[in-house]
Amino acid sequence: MGRVFFKPRVAEPADLAFARSFAGEGPRAQASAGLVFFWAGLLYGLQTLVYAAIEAGWVKVAPPFGLWLAIGPTLPFLGVIAYVAWRERKGKGGVATRALTASYTSAGLLNLIIAVTFGWLAISRQSTTIWLLYPIVICAMQGAVWYAASLIRRKLWLGVVSAGWFVTTLALTVLMTQVAAYLFCLGVALLALMAAPGYAMRQSSPREREPETLRTEKSVDTGSDTDPQAAREALAFIKALVDRGEQVQLSGGVLLLSGGLLYGLQCLLHGLDMSGSLRLGALGHLINGILPTLLFLIVVGVVLWRDRHKTHANAGSRAINAAFGGVGLANLFMNLVFGYAAFTQKLWLIWMLYPISLCALMGAGWYVAAVAQRKLWPALVCAGWFATAVLLAWRVETPEYLLILSGALVLLMAVPGYLLVRSDAGQRA
Amino acid sequence: MSGFDVNRLDDAIHGRLRLGIMAYLADAEAADFNELKGVLEATQGNLSVHLSKLEDAGYVEIIKGYQGKKPLTRVHITPAGRQAFARYIEVLSGLVEKRS
Numbered sequence: 001m002g003r004v005f006f007k008p009r010v011a012e013p014a015d016l017a018f019a020r021s022f023a024g025e026g027p028r029a030q031a032s033a034g035l036v037f038f039w040a041g042l043l044y045g046l047q048t049l050v051y052a053a054i055e056a057g058w059v060k061v062a063p064p065f066g067l068w069l070a071i072g073p074t075l076p077f078l079g080v081i082a083y084v085a086w087r088e089r090k091g092k093g094g095v096a097t098r099a100l101t102a103s104y105t106s107a108g109l110l111n112l113i114i115a116v117t118f119g120w121l122a123i124s125r126q127s128t129t130i131w132l133l134y135p136i137v138i139c140a141m142q143g144a145v146w147y148a149a150s151l152i153r154r155k156l157w158l159g160v161v162s163a164g165w166f167v168t169t170l171a172l173t174v175l176m177t178q179v180a181a182y183l184f185c186l187g188v189a190l191l192a193l194m195a196a197p198g199y200a201m202r203q204s205s206p207r208e209r210e211p212e213t214l215r216t217e218k219s220v221d222t223g224s225d226t227d228p229q230a231a232r233e234a235l236a237f238i239k240a241l242v243d244r245g246e247q248v249q250l251s252g253g254v255l256l257l258s259g260g261l262l263y264g265l266q267c268l269l270h271g272l273d274m275s276g277s278l279r280l281g282a283l284g285h286l287i288n289g290i291l292p293t294l295l296f297l298i299v300v301g302v303v304l305w306r307d308r309h310k311t312h313a314n315a316g317s318r319a320i321n322a323a324f325g326g327v328g329l330a331n332l333f334m335n336l337v338f339g340y341a342a343f344t345q346k347l348w349l350i351w352m353l354y355p356i357s358l359c360a361l362m363g364a365g366w367y368v369a370a371v372a373q374r375k376l377w378p379a380l381v382c383a384g385w386f387a388t389a390v391l392l393a394w395r396v397e398t399p400e401y402l403l404i405l406s407g408a409l410v411l412l413m414a415v416p417g418y419l420l421v422r423s424d425a426g427q428r429a
Numbered sequence: 430m431s432g433f434d435v436n437r438l439d440d441a442i443h444g445r446l447r448l449g450i451m452a453y454l455a456d457a458e459a460a461d462f463n464e465l466k467g468v469l470e471a472t473q474g475n476l477s478v479h480l481s482k483l484e485d486a487g488y489v490e491i492i493k494g495y496q497g498k499k500p501l502t503r504v505h506i507t508p509a510g511r512q513a514f515a516r517y518i519e520v521l522s523g524l525v526e527k528r529s
Contacts, residue, residue, distance in 0.1 A: 016522055016525055016526070019518050019521070019522060020518060020519075020522050022452075022455070022456070022518075023455060023514055023515040023518040023519070024515055026455060026456065026458065026511075027511065093456065094452075094455070094456025094457070095456065096456045096457045096458075097456050152457075152458075153458050153459065154458070154459040154503070154505075228524055228525055231521045231522075231524040231525045232525050234448060234521055235518075235521060235522070235525065237445070237448070237449070237452075238448070238449075238452040238518075241449055241452050241453060241468065241469075242452055242453060242455075242456040311461070311463065311464070314464065314467070314468050315453070315456060315457030315460060315464070318457075
């Protein structure tokens, strides 16, 4: 009978189910994500290239075909999504695989929020510019997702795809006034940076999933017997090692706390000024506009210096911190995109869309944290950010807009930041 | 190896530390040496010995490099390692089901 070298904890049926599903979940999740990316990139990439050809005057489309062209890719793509959701319904990954899958899913959620908010604003304001900003936000989010994937899986090619998406984000921003070139660039990006990597992910995963082949290809010594009790304990050990969401720690509590408070106060003062409850004056506006960013950059500098040698304790922590790192990177690009577009188009409304995108990005980041940690409060924060994005779109260009944003920054950024700081201090003690 | 005995486990994986390494890498795909040392609560020497055994079996790939001026050892699970781990779990699960 085999030795008992595991902690004496009796496995439950859940351990058995988890271990069985877990062993192949990484490649399975990769194959599913690859399938979704491949079809999304192919269908929407080709659709966008046809639109580019129409815009350039190379192709003419009669009205009934125009409708089919608009909705055509969505119908088969919904079929792909339904198939993947059905296939993955029982998948149980470890915390890193869960976080990576959640990163991919969060891009879909953000797409939905941005499509609804920007779509509604574009229609209500009769603005093509607003609608053209929607794919740009999605490109930045794709950059964030692939960036997180490259840090989680530690593969260079994923980082190259991420860089490609960020370059596309900037290229589309510059091409906004030349719609045919804009659409052509977007179509090529969808094919090269979504369909092609999706195909590669799909192709590479089955090779890792066929245990049968190894039995003939490679002879290994399978000499040890074990007793069922030791086997149960081994399964429990595996589950405890890779499935504990409570081990996953999100860093950057100080940044969230200070950012939430500084920008929350900034928005509150601007909101009160807009509503007539407070008069800031020219100097007040200047100080309120610059000081929070100045102070926040100092805090960022101090935190980056303090944590320069810090490494994450486990793959789950690395995964959710990578997801938030991606959100931060995408936010930087969003800042440039909306600033440039608002300046060149001389339209203040465009700058007001930036916080809506930021809220959706924050929601996506907290979605990954909620899935990885399996805790309720990050899920509530995620829902709060998505709800704020919709509320802001509804109340854009009103004084309430800034008050809503101020409340969200304090409640959904500063308060979670404070909780993370306290949790971090508790663990160090 | 002719005939596959469901009661017999792959010796290269069969051990608390080696099983832990394989389970962790099956999820994370790659991990730094210090990360593995921390999550598995292992000593440096012990972890090195068990990683070498897994590397000899072709189940992990060890890449030594530098992060800045500090040496960095990174461990990746190989496709063969992933397959062997899946089979190990299959055997373990079968054992629990059959005899419980």
